[in-house]
Amino acid sequence: MNVIVTSIDYILNWSRANSLWPLTFATSCCGIEMMQTVASNNDIARFGSEVFRGSPRQADLLICAGTITHKMAPALLRLYEQMPEPKYVIAMGACTCGGGMFADTSYSVIKGIDKIIPVDIYLPMCPPKPESLLDAIRKLQKEIRKESILERKKFTNKHTSNLTESCGLLTDEFNVTKLGVLEN
Amino acid sequence: MNWTEFQNIFKDCRLEGEKIVINSDLLKTIEFIKTNYHFEMLKEIIASDNGDGNVELTYRLFSLEDEEDLLISINVQDEAESISSIFESAVADEKEIFDLFGVKFIGNPELKRLYMPEYWKGHPLRKDYKEDDERLNWNE
Numbered sequence: 001m002n003v004i005v006t007s008i009d010y011i012l013n014w015s016r017a018n019s020l021w022p023l024t025f026a027t028s029c030c031g032i033e034m035m036q037t038v039a040s041n042n043d044i045a046r047f048g049s050e051v052f053r054g055s056p057r058q059a060d061l062l063i064c065a066g067t068i069t070h071k072m073a074p075a076l077l078r079l080y081e082q083m084p085e086p087k088y089v090i091a092m093g094a095c096t097c098g099g100g101m102f103a104d105t106s107y108s109v110i111k112g113i114d115k116i117i118p119v120d121i122y123l124p125m126c127p128p129k130p131e132s133l134l135d136a137i138r139k140l141q142k143e144i145r146k147e148s149i150l151e152r153k154k155f156t157n158k159h160t161s162n163l164t165e166s167c168g169l170l171t172d173e174f175n176v177t178k179l180g181v182l183e184n
Numbered sequence: 185m186n187w188t189e190f191q192n193i194f195k196d197c198r199l200e201g202e203k204i205v206i207n208s209d210l211l212k213t214i215e216f217i218k219t220n221y222h223f224e225m226l227k228e229i230i231a232s233d234n235g236d237g238n239v240e241l242t243y244r245l246f247s248l249e250d251e252e253d254l255l256i257s258i259n260v261q262d263e264a265e266s267i268s269s270i271f272e273s274a275v276a277d278e279k280e281i282f283d284l285f286g287v288k289f290i291g292n293p294e295l296k297r298l299y300m301p302e303y304w305k306g307h308p309l310r311k312d313y314k315e316d317d318e319r320l321n322w323n324e
Contacts, residue, residue, distance in 0.1 A: 070320075071301045107308045107315055108300065111323055 009148050016060070016086060017144040018048045020137065023059035025079065027066030030093040030127040034065045037130040047137055056082040061140070062117075063133070067095040067102065068110045080117045085156060088144070090136050091119045094126040101126070185221040185254065203242070203255040210258050211265045214243065218270060223247045223254050226271040231281045235311045237261065239285050266291035284309040 026034055037044050044050055053059040056079045068076055080087070091113050094100030099111035113119060120143065123136040190204075191197065194213055197206040206213055217223050223245035230242040241264060242257040258264070266289035268275045278289040279298045286307035289295060297304065305317050 070304070070323075071299070107313075115322060 005148065005150065012149065013145045013147055017141040019051075020047075020049045020061045020088070020140070020144075021051045021053050021059050022049055022061040022063045023056055023079065023083065024052045024054055025062055025064060025076075027064070027068060027072060028095070030065035030095075033127045033130055034063060034092070034133065037133045042130040042134060044134065044137070047134065047141070049137055056080075057084060059083055060087060061137075062087065062089045063092050064089065064096045064113050065092045065127075067093075067100070068113050068116075069108045070110065071108075073110055073116055076113065077116050086152060088120045088140055089113075089117055090121045090123055090133075090140060092123045092128060092133060092136070094124050097122045097124045185217070185223075190217075200257075203257050205257045207258070210256075211267060211270070213256065214245070214267050215270050217245065217254065217256070221247065221254075222249050226267075226273055226277075227253070229274065229277040229281060231285050231287065231309075233285060233309065233311045239281075239287050241281070241287070243267070260287060262286065263288045263290060265289070268292050283307065286310060 026032075036042060038050065038052065049061070056062075060083070062080060062083065064076065080089070091097050095102060095109065096113045099106075099109055102109035103111050110116065121136045121140050123132055125132060128136075187199065193216070194206065194209070196208060197204055197213075199205075225246040225248060227244040227246045230244065232240050232242075234240060238259045238261060240257060240259050242255055245254045245256065246252075247254070264287050266274065266278055268278065268289075268291065275292060275294065276298070278287075278292045279295065281287050282289060282292075282295050283298045283300055284307055296302070300308065303319075306313050306315075308315075
């Protein structure tokens with residue numbers, strides 16, 4: 001049994017790691033560095049990630065490039081939930097890792113996207129250079145090659161339960177805003 | 185514009201540098217300036233909280249004919265007159281000021297939050313704003 005699972009894992013991981021299709025999700029200045037990474041000088045296509053998708057349903061990787069505010073948080077959560085398994089997240093930039101320079105004083109910024117969605121690779125710096133993003137993608141590929149389909153299922157189950165606990169407010173509020181009901 | 189002529193009509197105003205400070209009749213004053221002195225464009229509305237409970241609103245008007253700016257300033261508390269009947273572009277500016285400073289503009293057709301989420305409590309650019317919403321504890 002184990003032999004079969006291991007060889008299936010090997011093939012699956014090889015194909016998953018070498019064709020990570022990112023979602024176009026650039027919320028502020030880190031997005032400029034992400035564009036530069038796609039352009040020919042740094043050429044993200046060397047690592048199989050050149051196909052930036054506009055729809056979360058076709059994407060494997062969410063590169064969260066930029067500050068997430070309270071108003072943006074429900075949209076981020078919704079995009080993440082719309083992505084099909086297996087899905088990975090790179091938190092790009094200091095703001096997404098822990099709030100960055102907004103962490104102490106800002107009223108509107110989420111202090112790290114790991115409060116909303118699970119994060120695989122943290123990439124600090126403000127903003128990271130294109131080389132750093134390539135490095136993060138390489139590290140994520142290394143992680144993916146170690147994975148097993150059995151463990152992946154456990155990981156997703158754990159995180160689904162966590163999400164519903166911590167993000168009850170976000171999803172509630174999202175429904176409130178969708179219906180157009182006003183508080184205050 | 186002719187300052188002495190203006191002061192004869194609106195006696196309750198004074199000049200502070202290049203800024204005209206008025207105490208009341210905002211709507212009337214701006215309409216008068218628009219029709220008589222041809223300041224037919226509203227560039228921006230500036231709001232600032234000086235910490236004494238008042239919000240200072242400054243309207244920057246622009247004359248296309250003379251190519252010059254005019255600043256009109258008024259101190260308000262929680263309510264102010266909306267000038268959206270004179271300048272349509274004021275609607276968005278007043279929405280923003282309502283969102284961040286909590287000034288209610290009477291007569292604005294769509295007065296609701298612009299930048300903050302609709303469930304947000306309080307107006308974050310006020311000096312007395314405190315972030316104590318229990319629903320946001322997950323973000324600590």
